Amino acid sequence: MIECKDLSLVYPDGTQGLKNVNITINPGEFVVIVGLSGAGKSTLIRSLNRLVQPTSGGLYIDGENILSLKPNELRKLRTKVGMIFQHHNLVKRNTVMKNVIAGRLGYVGTLRSLMNLYSKEDRSLAYENLKRVSIEEKVHTRADQLSGGQQQRVSIARVLTQQPNVILADEPVASLDPPTSHQVMNYLRKINREDGITTIVNLHFIDMAMEYADRIIGMRAGQVVFDGHVSEVSERTFEDIYDRKIKEDDLRGGNEPYESNKAITS
Template identity: 70%
Template structure:
């Protein structure tokens, strides 16, 4: 379980990223965070693996306050909390398989990993995970040869290879076209269901959020302005979160299936 207790984050430049956040996210939930850009979605998600550090409050992950964690505990936490990025963050010159194996680094000794000596069972596991997002046949292709959607699926495979308990996805489909976005979101939802992973996704398209979320958290100006299960969410809810009427731009569309 992930719990935010009075969490605030003020950046060194004076910008208030988060204001007094109180949240409880249960194991296995698929939560979508919505809000306009600059609303604090990234700050919230990145606080959970301490890519940014809140300046006030407590974040409890499995009852441990991660804000007090030292370097070593932090690395342990990060092996358990996987992350997916908007720009995929693969090493473009490296093969798909090596990129997926990078997910094992937190579990592999420094010298061993620097020499590239991964145990055979890790390699098998990485290939299995590529199979789960249906790009098994691209294992030895260079990452930059893949399309955007394929690259994001590689990064899902990388996260799975990490064997996390939680997946954080920071705008995972913002760089993809609508049909591909839906494919990637379906893959993400499916694997997180199958492995019973807590998944927290930032999205800014409201139709996507409604389609995939179990629960929606709405942020505006660093504050939680809505938090509820998907069946309580209507267009009115989004208008409240965004603080303005819903426009065409807020919808992604493009789900053919």
């Protein structure tokens, strides 16, 4: 369970990233955070694994206040709260396997990881996760030789190799085309359903949010302006969140259910 209590963040330049955010996210939920760029979606999600540092309020994961963690404890937290980035953030010159096994960094000893001495269990875990996102045939390919969608799948495999309780995804499909976007979102939802991993995704596409989320949190100017089950959400809700009419750009489109299912099984 993740709880934010009056969570606020002011950046050093004075920008208010978050303002009195109060939310509770239950285990196994698939939450999509929507809002325009600059609304604080990224700041919120990056606070949850402390890539940014909230300036006041409380942030509890499973009852533990993570704002007061020491560096060692923070690393332990990060193994359990995995993250997927907009630009995949794979180490481009490393192989797919080396990128995925990096998910074990928080578990193995420093010396073992520097010498690439991973146990057979770790390596088979990494390989199984590559299989789950159907990219196992690229295991020894260099990451920069993959397409955007393939790279994002590798980064999903990396996060799975962390064996996390929570997956944070910061605009995971913003730099992908519509069919690939749906493929990636389908994988995330499938993993959420099968493994019960709490999943929090930032999106700015309304149609995708509606299709994949259990629950939608709307943000504007650092504040939570909507929080509810997807069934309570209408176009009107989004217009309230965005504080303007819905435009073509707010939709990703391009979902044909058959195609996206095929992509998973192929």
